[in-house]
Amino acid sequence: MVVYSKDKALMCKVFPSSLRPVAMRWFDSLKADSINSYKELTQAFDSRFITHRRVARPLSSLLSLSMHEGETLKAYSDRYWEMFNDMEGNFDAMAFDTFKLDLPTDHGLRMSLFGNPVTNMRQLIDRIENYKRVEEDQQQGKGKDKVIP
Structure with a gap:
């Protein structure tokens, strides 16, 4: 045009x-x-x-998120990134902090992010993907019948 x-x-x-x-x-x-x-x-x-038209969300909407009890990491991260992508501005640094703070205190990913902080968005996304794969593997293992020889 x-x-x-x-x-x-x-x-x-x-x-x-x-x-x-x-x-x-x-x-x-x-x-x-x-x-x-x-x-x-x-x-x-x-x-x-x-x-x-999509209306940009304020930073406060990201701060109000938290992982619900029983919610999978995949479901939480999908909700989180959907909201993050609706925001205008560069809030990458805020994403590092809010994502980990919104996880349950005993979640492995939260402990990993506190123990070994990420420095860029790619690292954060990669770490989340790794933990999502572990979670999916664990869920698939629980659903299978164990065969005892």
Whole structure:
């Protein structure tokens, strides 16, 4: 769209090519000659789809998370990263601290993060993935019937 930004008439013609199916159905339902300019088109689009915009979460939402009793590390980390990714700004350093503090005090990952702190996001994610694999292996081992020869 940026390529055509100087030619507003062409922008109106190219606009539909950037739409996904739901927005395309909305666009196709517009009455002929109901839009007179690119500005009107973008305003109509914004007013129709404003509810689908993601709102950045404040830092306090990350601080309010904690791992629930009985929750798997995978479920907790999925919730945590979903919220972290909804935040605007660079809170990597905060992620190191809040993730480990929100784990139960006796959790192996928490003890590992306190004993051997991570220094970047990749290290944190790698450490979490390692502990998730261990947790999944333990859960699979519990579900199997032991065969005694």
